[in-house]
Amino acid sequence: MKLKNRLYFLTLILLLAFSSCMKPRVELDDTMWGDNAFITTAVLFRYDEVKNQLGYNEVVTGYQNVNISTSSNVVDKDQATIRIVTAKGTDLTKIGIRFSHYAKKIVPQNGAPAAGIVADFSKGPFVYRLYSADGTERDWTIYISVAP
Template identity: 75%
Template structure:
């Protein structure tokens, strides 16, 4: 009976012996990515209430993410600015913003609205700090206005 227990213990011992030596073969070197603290675009959006029966007896209510029409969207990479002018009548107190970027991280500065959330953009301009994988840090200024 003692020999049977050895056969159960051998695979466990072998597993522990081999996994103890496992180390990653290569580590990611973020510095190889270069300066990528860059925004490529900014898009404004809002939520609209949607009601539909969807085949049910009662109406189902939900919200749909809808892009906001802009007259201009000027991105200046050299100055690290984006100026967005929305169409007349846009309520800047109930909109959100989405960024396309190459950065590793985007951080809103000094009370700037968080990207992806409905917020008040009427008191801008706002600054967002971008962190590149190689350690470069760049502040981008976003200005949102409504056409007269």
């Protein structure tokens, strides 16, 4: 009889444990964050090959992320545009872009290169769609030029 009571008790505990997982969870209300489909900064970069001895018998080869944007980048929040000027002689076919933003996600539009990947930025302008947590979508246009 004791074994039967223990089995009933164990079954009851298991049912209570599993039923607690079926309770609805509280969902985060994304709309409370408001419209954050804005880019705060954009930075262009390239990878330079670096060779170091590093105390080994052979030279170690790697790549260094180098910022190539100048200080004349202009972010226009009202027009949703960014104008980036690179250093004179920059090869726009082998650069990448990084964004600082508060949006939920950024999606490249119309063949624009993905952020964080070295790609061809010579045939701009480029459009990136930002999605805010509250559902706002805003297209940002990026203009890239080389300093004369």
